[in-house]
Amino acid sequence: MARSNRERTQATRLALIDAARRLFVERGYAETATPDIVAAAGVTRGALYHHFEDKKALFRAVLEGEAAAVAADIEARAAPAASPRAALLLGAAAYFDAMAVPGRTRLLLLEAPAVLGVEALGAIDRDHAEGALRAGLAALLGGRAESGRLDALAALLSAAFDRAALAIEAGADRAAYEAAIAALLDGLVRP
Amino acid sequence: MARSNRERTQATRLALIDAARRLFVERGYAETATPDIVAAAGVTRGALYHHFEDKKALFRAVLEGEAAAVAADIEARAAPAASPRAALLLGAAAYFDAMAVPGRTRLLLLEAPAVLGVEALGAIDRDHAEGALRAGLAALLGGRAESGRLDALAALLSAAFDRAALAIEAGADRAAYEAAIAALLDGLVRP
DNA sequence: CTCCTTTACATACATTCAGTATGTATGTTA
DNA sequence: TAACATACATACTGAATGTATGTAAAGGAG
Known part of the structure; x- marks a missing residue:
């Protein structure tokens, strides 16, 4: 052996x-x-x-694995979408599926912010998902929004996605939350 | 003595x-x-x-005080608004002001979820702010949304508010986030 | 006012846990 | 094969949480 x-x-x-x-x-x-x-x-x-190095480093390793798994799950579902809107909605669905793996919402959304702090967390997870979200938003709005507001919108929608994942995990109706996300996105492109 | x-x-x-x-x-x-x-x-x-009873109970007491202070701060700023939209935007500004008190974002948004769990936190804080938000949204949409979707929308916007408060605390441009919130709200009422 | 109970602590203790220091066997390299 | 590095296991230390016990003051009951 x-x-x-x-x-x-x-x-x-x-x-x-x-x-x-x-x-x-x-x-x-x-x-x-x-x-x-x-x-x-x-x-x-x-x-x-x-x-x-310590217990926190072990948690960080767990977190990095989880974030990588989420990114991989979403990437594996990346389909050529007909429109920016469809791409964003597909991305949202893929995100919800990825976050439905047991434990992920607790690890990524509840424990990590307190254990690692907001900045370390952002470095691990948010850059990937929020970057894609920002790109999708830019495509959706077609240059109609300046950079600062685009960043803010992406951050707010990312938070909405996270809260939706938590609500779905807690037993809420997923369709209602997907519809609400769609309503928010549609509102952005119309006026 | x-x-x-x-x-x-x-x-x-x-x-x-x-x-x-x-x-x-x-x-x-x-x-x-x-x-x-x-x-x-x-x-x-x-x-x-x-x-x-234990250290966690002391934290809960701190949290309850903080949540009550936020609610009081917001209530004290409740002005008669000209429209549902103006009421929501005033409420958002009041919320950002209240959350600007040093430590509140950390206590309420970062530590509390991990320490108390999601359900205990919801019982303490979310009922107040999210209830008012839901009412404001209902007024804004004028019965155009069913109950389930209204709940979902309120939850998502509440999450957006929280994230905005965190971003502002971290030094982001408050005006950009208030504009982004306004854009999300305006999008909901127009289409 | 007196006795008795309850409240509001203070002190001492038991348990547990995180991190470190040290020892040892196994793999790796010169 | 000899020297070294790696991958552990074991033993130890300081500190922290929660508890059990002791004590002084407050607050009625008679």
């Missing part, structure tokens, strides 16, 4: 990240103790602190 | 809540230790655990 060091590292890191993800989702970051994490991962705390 | 029990309780609770608010804002909930709180308040941990 001779494993190379790289294999060992990969396996241990993955086991830790998987176990941490499960417990962080189940109990939240603050209520999850490192002894429980390493027990669930089948390693010792020595392994944890060998591979990660 | 004979104080009645009620006076003592009031003073101690207030000192604790004030000190906790300062430290929670400065360092965040998780990084604030109860020994530091009681030292800043000039009492002992015995007093803390006599008046509050």
